[in-house]
Amino acid sequence: MKVLFVASEAQPFMASGGLADVAGALSQALRQRLIGCRVVMPLYDTISQEYKDKMTFLTSISVPVAWRRQYCGIFQAKHNGVIYYFIDNQYYFKRDSIYGHYDDAERFTFFARAVLEILPHIDFKPDIIHCNDWQSALTPVFYKTMYAMDPWYAGIKTIFTIHNIQYQGTYGMDLIGDVIGLKPEDAHILEYDGDANFMKGAIECADKITTVSPSYANEILDPWYSHGLDSILRERQWKLTGILNGIATDTNDPETDPNLVMHYNVDNVKEGKAANKKALQENMGLPQRPDVPIVGIVSRLVSHKGFDLIKAIFDEFLYNNDVQVVVVGSGDWQYENYFRELSNRFPEKVAVRIGFVPSLAKKIYAGADIFLMPSKSEPCGLSQMVALRYGTVPIVRETGGLRDSITDSGDGEGNGFTFKTYNAHDMLGALQRALGAYYNHDYWDTLVKRAIQCDFSWGKSANMYIKLYKEVLAN
Secondary structure, eight states: OEEEEESBBBBTOOOOOHHHHHHHHHHHHHHHOOOEEEEEEEEOOSSSSHHHHHOEEEEEEEEEEEEEEEEEEEEEEETTTTTEEEOOOOHHOOSSSEEEEETTHHHHHHHHHHHHHHHHTTTTTEEEEEEETTTTTTHHHHHIIIISSSSSTOOOEEEEEETTTTTEEEEOTIIIIIIIIIOOGGGGEEEETTTEEEHHHHHHSEEEEEEHHHHHHHHTTTTHHHOOOHHHHHHHHGEEEOOOOOOOTTTOOOOTTTSSSSOOOSHHHHHHHHHHHHHHHHHHHHHOTSSSOOOEEOOBBBBBGHHHHHHHHHHHHHSSSSEEEEEEEEOOHHHHHHHHHOOOOOOOOEEEEEEEEEHHHHHHHHHSSSEOOOOOOOOSOOOHHHHHHHOOOOEEESSHHHHHHHOOOGSSSSSSSEEOSOOOOHHHHHHHHHHHHTSSHHHHHHHHHHHHHHOOOOHHHHHHHHHHHHHHHOO
């Protein structure tokens, strides 16, 4: 079986979010299971020169963009045994950032079309083209309307994964003819609510639609979560499924992580976390107290991550509890300022680092006792899985991938603490239950060991994708 994984970013070459982690880790896990998986992405100017030096130029072609044609260079590199292809066009990709440009619609239209155009030139005909998010959403549309009847392309199946339905690639209808180049009789494929919607087109044309967790696949059928696409998804529900993402266990490993002052595993987790807790307190300027529970937060500081709930009750929480809180992240100014002000008022309880510092994030995962992640919505979420990997007990709201990965330990078998409704005092209740459990030392030690033994490696997810690929090919 041969799979071409199409993504606008992929580790280790370019990353701005979880999609890059998926592209890098899933492709490697598929290859380890004898699936011929390759990855294609744009050749951004901001890719490190270290990686550019390892690329080989294959050839160049021209790619149609509606009524005009654009240069397309094809480069290749290999990383961890996986072949990566890079689509080169400096007009589109020689930018100082990968997203947020006035012509993103045209840039990723070119990319989506180039994915299909390069195939005969790289001598790789995939059985499955697996596209991800709106930046590659037009590939299934182009395949169905322009390539499926070509003998060379016949028989290829397309899969489209929604990582976050909020970002759909929505533009004016005039783009359909002038930039995308669809025939007038095919314009309805993209038309949705008066706009040209890239993601809607993929939902219409792909053979299967996946999301990054089973719960999110159900949630996006509800208008509260769907950002307007619930009606088309309900019509196509027969081809919708959810597969929970995994995490890269090699780079998230308390036994080898270079950011830790002491490495540990399930056998010495208590001693390992105690040493890293002391180092975290020292690093963040907090009193070095081994007896006080530390609540860690590693996140973008935006409202849909639950920071409006935190802002509503954290004064009450800090006044009434002997606890320390460590925060790292950046985002909306109101939350950045809130945490700065909170650390000024509670200097012995709250420490904040504005900006994302990966090494500090790892120190928090290892040194904190509790990890707070009260998201309003969360398609999958990786932080809660990383926290478990480091033996830090998560508190999450039951939504999306948080619901699928964290179960409440009130039954004596769960791996964290959860709350259902998006309510500040329900979150506070979960925090109070976690603190109560922390002081029940035997119970807490058992819970930490249960957490660190949870397996969220990519193996299980890769096996589920292989099963899906086989189903699609069989049909």
